Amino acid sequence: MLSRGYIAFRGLLSRTGCLNIEQKRNAQVSIVGAANEIGSNLAILLKQNKYITRLNLYDDDEKVLRVGAELSEIPKGPVVTSYNGNSFLPASIRFSHLIIMVSRVPRRPGYTRDQMLEVNAPPVQKLCRTMADVNPDAFLAISTNPINSIIPLASSLLFRYSAYDAAKIFGITHIDTCRARAYASKALNVNPRHLHIPVIGGHSDKTITPLFSNITPSHYKVDPCQADTLTRLVKKAGMEVINNKLGIDSATLAMAWSINEFADNILQAMYGDYVVVNSYTSNPHYGTRFFSGPTRVGCYGIVETCNSNFNMTEYEKHILGNAITDINKDVARGEEYARVIAEVKH
Template identity: 60%
Template sequence: MISQKLLSYTLYSKCHKYVQIVQCRNIQVTVIGAASEIGKNVALLLKLNSLITRLHLYDDDNTVHGIGLELARTPGGPTVTSFTGDNFLPPAVRYSRLILMVSRIPRKLGYTRDQMLAANALPVQKICRTLPEHNPDAFFAISSNPINSIISFASALLNNYKTFNKYRLFGITNIDTARARALLGNALNVNPRHLHVPVIGGHSDNTIVPLFSNILPSHYSITQNQAETLTRLLRKSGNEVLNLKVGIDAATLAMAWSINEFIEHLLEALCGGYSIVNSFTANPHFGTKFFSGPNKVGPTGIIETCSSFVMSEYERSLLDQAVPIINREVAQGEDYIREIEASKYF
């Protein structure tokens, strides 16, 4: 179980990467949903990553071929190939060490969790049906909302196909830590890249629990009133962006940036080292089946999940309120399998 001491050492040792990264060979990454607004931005950022050899872009939307051609004719970085249509999903994912799935339907004003689950469950179902035969050992990272339900839904599907590996399925929640660092950096008037704030719980408004009492480096601190204010700001950040964009677009740029940062850490692990990533994954240490927090990842997947933190009374209260919500939303994802199985799509 990952300890706070290890987390501190990992993130703030002088070299940061205290395990040497061996030379990478043949790292192929697949982006599912690459024609979406988030997907396009992620693909552009991944084109700049020197650790990736081949970048596969898949989408049901034929415009993915234009995106692929545009990036393929941009100098440097991985070779880029685009795919579309059900028949081309297997070659799109085959041999990829990491498969990333981004939302085809992003968060929108007025959308309920049920609507988001219904919109994004079918694409997740399709990839979960493909992976067992064509790439059962890949890291599978999902950034489709609602994360708290989608991850349990995907795990239940993969379990039905007898290929669920709890160490290689990630719900990407790095956006929460990225926003927490940005808000804290502004409050402290320091560069947020020099800060770390564990964000635990889940990835819905009432389950996001930032631990501002655990700021690293530890010589930084804020008052209780500041912590409560920043927590409220963090929890409503997504809705604020939606409102300011008049509901026509989600936080696509922030999501793409945070997904790219998450993938950078996973690639370090795949290349022979290990990294700390914030993800919603199988974790029973807090009274839930799945839980979001900083987890240690190595070349074979998750090595240690977060297990305990020293918290303020306020943070403990937030977590106590979040746990039953997380359990309810996880159960909603698991239960949704029955609805999908009864549909014509399964």
């Protein structure tokens, strides 16, 4: 729950703790990692968001200053402020209601998830430490890979820093359900806007589990042969993008689009609505401590995590069974790495 001092200082929250519904543009959002391709594309999408008053851009790369300067030439939307360098991280996230971290070293051919964790963990730790100091009440959404380990790492660090709220930390896996909708719409020759497909498990080739048997509206049907093909496509989509880009970068445009859709939903929740987003969160329902899937969110954070009420085919159950083993390993890896880096720093 947001602290009373924070609410009073900002004057942006109603008596219930939700953002004031009557003021349609009064949220502050920070993008950490705004100089990279995902961050800059996300920034221009959020510049059009009707809920945001201030959009703060942060990056270690001074390129973020040029990104901010260019966005400031657009004569509509939120005020954009850019911050560059470690000393400006606190200012960039102070008072923000939603902090989105897209900083990352992109996945490349031959990279193991252990290597990605080692490279991407330090900026996550820096953000968690800073959040604990200046803005522990914010929603934190992370797209930095490997998400299966990064979210347990960030959760462990925030707990160590006495700033952990399981209802307000999200691993953004919205890209998985976006891809599932896109592939299914092509197979069924329908508009993807009309489709909803839960994708559960984790966020890696081995743990992504699309549930095409649960597609809605229910009059659309995906036969077992199609489901097998579509599942393989969704699982391999990330690596396919890397191969198409000749190993230079991973998905950027689709990631920015899906993170923007996620952020827009979260902002709606802050105004008092209940929304459902696909995210990797603290979740004990499947025998793991963290799990990805449709997550119900309200103005105080997560209301209901993905539960085990899905009717799955035997094929989906088999995939999920294998995924759970890998998720538990990934969670343990992230929590152990949090212990190691915390001890090194202290």
